[in-house]
Amino acid sequence: MSKKLKIDFVSDIACPWCAIGLGGLERALERLDGVVEADIAFHPFELNPSMRVGGENTVEHIVAKYGIPADQARMNRERIKERAATVGFTFNTSDDTRIYNTFDAHRLIAWAAGTGRQQALKRQLFILNFTDQTDPGDHDALVAAAEKAGLDPVEARAVLASDRYGDDVRRSEALWQGRGITGVPAVIVNDRYLISGGQPPEEFERQLRKIAAEG
Numbered sequence: 001m002s003k004k005l006k007i008d009f010v011s012d013i014a015c016p017w018c019a020i021g022l023g024g025l026e027r028a029l030e031r032l033d034g035v036v037e038a039d040i041a042f043h044p045f046e047l048n049p050s051m052r053v054g055g056e057n058t059v060e061h062i063v064a065k066y067g068i069p070a071d072q073a074r075m076n077r078e079r080i081k082e083r084a085a086t087v088g089f090t091f092n093t094s095d096d097t098r099i100y101n102t103f104d105a106h107r108l109i110a111w112a113a114g115t116g117r118q119q120a121l122k123r124q125l126f127i128l129n130f131t132d133q134t135d136p137g138d139h140d141a142l143v144a145a146a147e148k149a150g151l152d153p154v155e156a157r158a159v160l161a162s163d164r165y166g167d168d169v170r171r172s173e174a175l176w177q178g179r180g181i182t183g184v185p186a187v188i189v190n191d192r193y194l195i196s197g198g199q200p201p202e203e204f205e206r207q208l209r210k211i212a213a214e215g
Contacts, residue, residue: 025201120149
């Protein structure tokens with residue numbers, strides 16, 4: 001009999017390690033089929049809540065934020081692309097890649113909660129940002145991602161045209177930060193166990209198997 005696990009996944013679609021973490025978690029759960037039954041909910045974390053419209057060049061942004069040379073940022077980018085590929089994500093990142101504000105994307109994810117399609121939407125938003133290299137603040141792009149995830153595009157557009165779910169996103173961000181989440185991805189299992197970072201499938205499998213056995 002499968003052990004039911006509650007999983008809260010705190011992340012930002014502008015975070016490459018969050019995409020890697022989701023891919024690792026998904027593959028681990030495939031391996032744990034019949035052992036673990038996961039109920040996954042996605043929660044917001046904005047890496048750059050004050051990002052201006054139109055975004056910034058990612059290399060320039062990382063150099064300024066972390067104080068590293070541009071060549072190191074490029075090398076890190078290539079390593080991340082390789083890791084992403086191992087868990088099923090294609091990153092078409094380059095020197096021209098930009099990083100954007102993600103607040104409207106988080107509103108859409110909040111809207112999708114309870115539909116059974118939230119995880120599919122999260123994956124499509126990572127694809128929009130990292131594979132398609134599209135501004136996740138673009139409402140047409142967000143609506144298209146929602147439709148690909150099996151959600152109603154008309155309702156998605158209505159949500160984006162309003163300020164709905166904005167307060168929900170802010171409250172959720174404050175809640176998780178108040179619980180000590182300062183970096184993402186953060187994967188919280190059964191409200192007790194924290195798995196941090198973009199772990200590979202093997203590590204997710206190991207930790208989830210251990211948690212399931214303890215329950």
